[in-house]
Amino acid sequence: MYKELESKDPRLYKNNGILNMLGRNRDVKWGPERWQDWQVGVPRLQHAKDRGSEGTEAGLVDVVITCEERCWDAVIDDLLNRGSPLNRPVHVINVDIKDNHEEAAVGGQGILDLATSLNKAAQEERDAIGASAFDAAGAASRSGFDERVPEILGEWQERWPNLPAVWTLAWF
Template identity: 65%
Template sequence: MTGDPRLKSRAQQQKPVAVPPPPPPPPMEPPASTMGMDGASDAPDRQSVVDDSKFKLKFCTVCASNQNRSMEAHLQLASAHLPTVSFGTGSLVRLPGPTINQPNVYHFNSTTYRAIHNELAQQNTQLYTQNGLLNMLSRNLSIKGYPERFQDWIPGKPRLDHAEDQGAQGTEAGVVDVVITCEERCFDAVLDDLHNKGGKLNRPVHVFNVDIRDNHEEALVGGKAILDLALSLNEAAGKERELHGDGGWQSGGGAAREGFDEKVPEILAAWQERWPNLPALWSLSWF
């Protein structure tokens, strides 16, 4: 007796269908490089610590109060073994207080970072821990003794009393090759002050501005960007000196110095492509 064809059809419909195995996963690709907030690699190809046997440009970092942005950049450059000093351009050191109308105000050149730290800790430890001021001041006092004002700096005056500052080696003569500010008003103040001082040393100095917002997070990013610029400049200067010798370098003459000065605009342009969110300015001035 043949079976009911309807049941046969139903059985065929209920028979499980074989599913082909899934295809093998695609081959693993090498991980992409870690990129910073402004499109620059956190681990640049060039050596981030300059060998002590190599030529080194001398650097100066500047912000308003010599507290946040200039000090982060100071630390980054000094950690790369680049000679570094730092300053502020404000009339007084101003730090956030309990309200926007009650800032904490201190004098340049005399009030130490440790004294400021201790005072704020006594005022309100919770507030100044929460807003990062105490942590910032702890970092600062490990770099140098006190905030300095750019307008009070006498270029060429020995800085022998700053031997314990980070980055002090190479800055004892009180001159630098490059000044990097962190805000356009500081850039203008530096250029005005250098003009007023009259260039008595007849020594050229490249002045850059890297526009960085004044908060802890962007100061860290900006410090990395300034280090990248400093390493690019230092590398180019070293190559020119190896090629042409160092004759006339200090006074802004000679083939090496001329070659380096001519390359600065293209160095800055290449740097700006790597850090498009940090607008930059540049000018040549004199000590």
């Protein structure tokens, strides 16, 4: 998209901020990602499977963060329609961000803070139970983490009161 818009009218798309936003997004992700196209439990990218990666690249996630309530609704609907084939919990969080450069920059910092807090809690739970207590899906580490998410979100919301957020627990 960036190259196409740049070739059409670079001045227009620079002045209205579209090229800046697309340029920023190119640094964040490899390309457009459609949740609906992702098969739970299946690696998104072949090289992730070859490297033995965990997380999204291996087909599993513990948390999904969206930035528009309609996207949050779509993810939840999709998870319900899939019928939770892995019977694995997933926290679905929406941080409502208007799609403009200024609010995206602030929202991005807020989401980074939230992700850092969630990762820290997950690591603390793993450290507390020890690596030997995990099964292949990491199920033993989940209960303590899952119980902490509402508290983490509450503390985060106090730090970021201008970023409205909603959360639900869904299932793969």
